[in-house]
Amino acid sequence: GAVVSQHPSRVICKSGTSVKIECRSLDFQATTMFWYRQFPKQSLMLMATSNEGSKATYEQGVEKDKFLINHASLTLSTLTVTSAHPEDSSFYICSARQFNEQFFGPGTRLTVL
Amino acid sequence: GNSVTQMEGPVTLSEEAFLTINCTYTATGYPSLFWYVQYPGEGLQLLLKATKADDKGSNKGFEATYRKETTSFHLEKGSVQVSDSAVYFCAYRSNDYKLSFGAGTTVTVRA
Numbered sequence: 001g002a003v004v005s006q007h008p009s010r011v012i013c014k015s016g017t018s019v020k021i022e023c024r025s026l027d028f029q030a031t032t033m034f035w036y037r038q039f040p041k042q043s044l045m046l047m048a049t050s051n052e053g054s055k056a057t058y059e060q061g062v063e064k065d066k067f068l069i070n071h072a073s074l075t076l077s078t079l080t081v082t083s084a085h086p087e088d089s090s091f092y093i094c095s096a097r098q099f100n101e102q103f104f105g106p107g108t109r110l111t112v113l
Numbered sequence: 114g115n116s117v118t119q120m121e122g123p124v125t126l127s128e129e130a131f132l133t134i135n136c137t138y139t140a141t142g143y144p145s146l147f148w149y150v151q152y153p154g155e156g157l158q159l160l161l162k163a164t165k166a167d168d169k170g171s172n173k174g175f176e177a178t179y180r181k182e183t184t185s186f187h188l189e190k191g192s193v194q195v196s197d198s199a200v201y202f203c204a205y206r207s208n209d210y211k212l213s214f215g216a217g218t219t220v221t222v223r224a
Contacts, residue, residue, distance in 0.1 A: 004156075032210065043202065043214040044157075093156065097210060100145075106156035 003027055004096045006105035013084055014113055021079045021108045023094030029074035030096035035067070038091040038107070050077040084112040115140040119203040119215030126193055126222050134188040134218045136177075136203035144205040146170075146179055146186040147212070151200040160188075160201070193222045 003026040013019050023033055031052045036044040048069050049057040056069035066088075068080040077096075081088050089112045095102040120135040138146065148160040148170070161170030166181035175190045186203060203215040 034211070041217075041219075043216045044212075046211060046213070049211065095157075095212075100206075100210070101159065102210075102212060103159075104149075104157040 002098055002101075002103040004094065004103045004105040006092075006094055006108050008108060009106065010109045010111075012111045012113065015085050016083055018080055018082045019084055019110060021081075021092055021094075021110075023077045023079070023096070023105055025075045025096040025098075025103070028096070028098050030077075030098060031074060032097040033071060033077040034095045034097070034102060035069060035077070035079050036093040036095070038093060040091075044093060047079075052077075081110065084110070086112045088112050115144075115205070115207060115213060117203050117205055117213055117215040119201075120218055121216065123219040123221060126220070128194060128222055128224055129192045130222075132188070132190045132193045132197070132220065134201055134203070134220070136186045136188065136215060138184050138186065138203075138205050140184075140205055140207070142208065143181075144207055146177070147204045147206065148175070148177055148186070148188050149202045149204060149214075151202065151217075153199070157202065193220075195222045195224050198222045 005024045007022045033050040035047045038044045047062045050069045050071040052071045058064045071077040093107045095104045145164045147162045149157045150160045161172040163170040163179035169178045177188045200217045202217045204212045
C-alpha cells in the first residue's frame with residue numbers, strides 16, 4: 001500500500017514552454033502533498049505544500065507564479081513549471097502524506113533546452 | 114534555524130564491512146527523525162524512524178538511535194551488502210509535518 005506515482009518520469013522541453021507534472025496517490029487519499037526539487041548530488045529542497053481544495057503554501061524563495069500547484073482532488077496534485085528556462089532543469093519529487101508519514105513518488109526529470 | 118547535517122560522502126566499502134553515517138540536527142522542540150534511502154533510479158523510501166528521545170529505529174539490519182543529549186541520529190549497519198549501495202538521507206519532521214533533509218550520503222559497497 002501507500003504507493004505514489006508521478007507522470008511523466010522524464011520530460012524535455014524548449015525554453016519558454018510550460019510543463020505539467022502529475023503526482024497521484026494510488027491507493028490512499030492524501031489531503032496534503034509536498035513538492036520537492038533535487039539538484040544533482042544534492043539534497044531535496046521543499047518547494048511547497050499542496051493542500052486539497054486550498055491554495056498551496058510556498059517555501060521562502062520559491063516563485064508561486066513560476067511553479068503553479070493545483071491539488072484538485074484527494075489523489076492528485078499537479079505542478080506546472082511555467083515559461084521554463086534551463087535553470088529550471090532539475091529532478092522534481094512529490095510526496096503524499098498518509099497519517100504521520102510521507103510517501104514519495106519516483107520523481108520527474110525535467111530538462112529545459 | 115532548524116537543520117540537519119550528515120556526513121559527506123561518497124563512502125565506499127567492501128561487503129560485510131561496518132557502515133556508519135553520522136547525522137546531527139538542530140531543531141526547536143522534539144522533532145521526529147528519519148533515515149530515507151534512494152536506490153539507483155528509484156524514489157525515496159523510508160528506511161527507519163524514531164519519534165522520541167532514546168527510541169531506536171531499525172530495518173533491514175540498519176539501526177539508528179535518537180540521542181537528545183548529542184542531538185544525533187547516526188545510521189549503522191554491522192555488515193553491508195552490495196544491495197545496500199544507495200544514497201542515504203537523514204531527515205527530521207517538524208510539527209507541521211514538513212521534512213527537512215540532510216545533503217545525502219552516497220554509499221557504494223563493492224563485492
